[in-house]
Amino acid sequence: MTTTSMNRQTATPELRLWIIEQARAGHGPEAVLTSMREAGWQEDVAVAALEETLSAHLAEQGLSADLPPGSVVPEPSLDGAPVHVEAAGRRVTVLTQMRLPRVVVFGGLLSDEECDALVALASPRLARSETVDNDTGGSEVNEARTSQGMFFGRGESELISRVEARIAALLNWPVENGEGVQVLHYRPGAEYKPHYDYFDPAQPGTSTILKRGGQRVGTLVMYLNTPTRGGATTFPDVALEVAPIKGNAVFFSYDRAHPVTRTLHGGAPVLEGEKWVATKWLRQGRFD
Numbered sequence: 001m002t003t004t005s006m007n008r009q010t011a012t013p014e015l016r017l018w019i020i021e022q023a024r025a026g027h028g029p030e031a032v033l034t035s036m037r038e039a040g041w042q043e044d045v046a047v048a049a050l051e052e053t054l055s056a057h058l059a060e061q062g063l064s065a066d067l068p069p070g071s072v073v074p075e076p077s078l079d080g081a082p083v084h085v086e087a088a089g090r091r092v093t094v095l096t097q098m099r100l101p102r103v104v105v106f107g108g109l110l111s112d113e114e115c116d117a118l119v120a121l122a123s124p125r126l127a128r129s130e131t132v133d134n135d136t137g138g139s140e141v142n143e144a145r146t147s148q149g150m151f152f153g154r155g156e157s158e159l160i161s162r163v164e165a166r167i168a169a170l171l172n173w174p175v176e177n178g179e180g181v182q183v184l185h186y187r188p189g190a191e192y193k194p195h196y197d198y199f200d201p202a203q204p205g206t207s208t209i210l211k212r213g214g215q216r217v218g219t220l221v222m223y224l225n226t227p228t229r230g231g232a233t234t235f236p237d238v239a240l241e242v243a244p245i246k247g248n249a250v251f252f253s254y255d256r257a258h259p260v261t262r263t264l265h266g267g268a269p270v271l272e273g274e275k276w277v278a279t280k281w282l283r284q285g286r287f288d
């Protein structure tokens with residue numbers, strides 16, 4: 001028996017690597033194609049491999065050349081897909097997670113008593129929320145954020161220290177790299193429009209901000225009560241909405257100050273009831 005069929009060749013990974021090497025060495029496409037033909041590659045297969053390999057290679061190069069370098073980020077220990085994780089003596093539930101953006105929703109991070117105590121301690125210290133002024137590195141009142149807020153000093157009380165130690169254990173990130181816990185209060189109609197939590201490298205005030213602790217690389221938003229309607233934490237790039245449930249928390253990380261992290265997020269308007277959150281921002285380095 002004889003077989004007369006002509007085998008159709010397929011480009012191999014080795015061929016793709018060889019094409020990239022030829023391009024790097026400065027050989028033009030015609031010369032590379034001639035070499036491929038001489039090596040026995042069918043013309044159409046060679047042309048297709050050349051086109052695909054070079055365009056994919058150029059796209060990769062272009063993308064990585066434009067991006068700021070990636071950083072190490074906080075990350076919970078979720079190997080083995082545990083339903084519960086232990087964080088400084090508290091059992092926390094892993095409710096939901098996503099890879100890009102990196103988002104993890106935790107259940108029962110704070111007890112009801114801890115939530116109530118944080119609200120009670122923050123209430124008398126509230127002022128209209130300010131956002132960082134990107135021009136000066138100072139802060140300013142901003143229409144995008146119609147909540148009221150305050151910052152606790154890091155470790156300022158036993159309660160704050162306990163919560164901070166729990167967050168550090170949960171996210172494997174040093175207490176010293178965290179900003180003070182911020183509490184925000186939203187009344188009906190109040191919202192926090194979609195934004196990134198990292199500091200915009202293009203803004204003139206950013207270099208001043210980064211001197212203390214470097215970039216933000218992660219955020220933990222802890223829900224201190226449950227609004228009746230509205231108030232979800234939204235991630236518009238991926239149409240994700242995290243329900244604000246008392247004691248739960250949403251964590252997200254961003255390894256570079258860039259929209260590729262898909263960490264655009266906001267606090268949707270509170271429609272009924274009120275909303276209290278405590279936010280912990282995590283820096284690359286010590287925030288002293």
Ligand SMILES: O=C(O)CCC(=O)C(=O)O
Nearest residue numbers: 221232233266267277279
């Ligand atoms: O209130 C929320 O759900 C989001 C809060 C937030 O984005 C922040 O504090 O940076």
Ligand SMILES: [Fe+2]
Nearest residue numbers: 195196197265
């Ligand atoms: Fe935020």
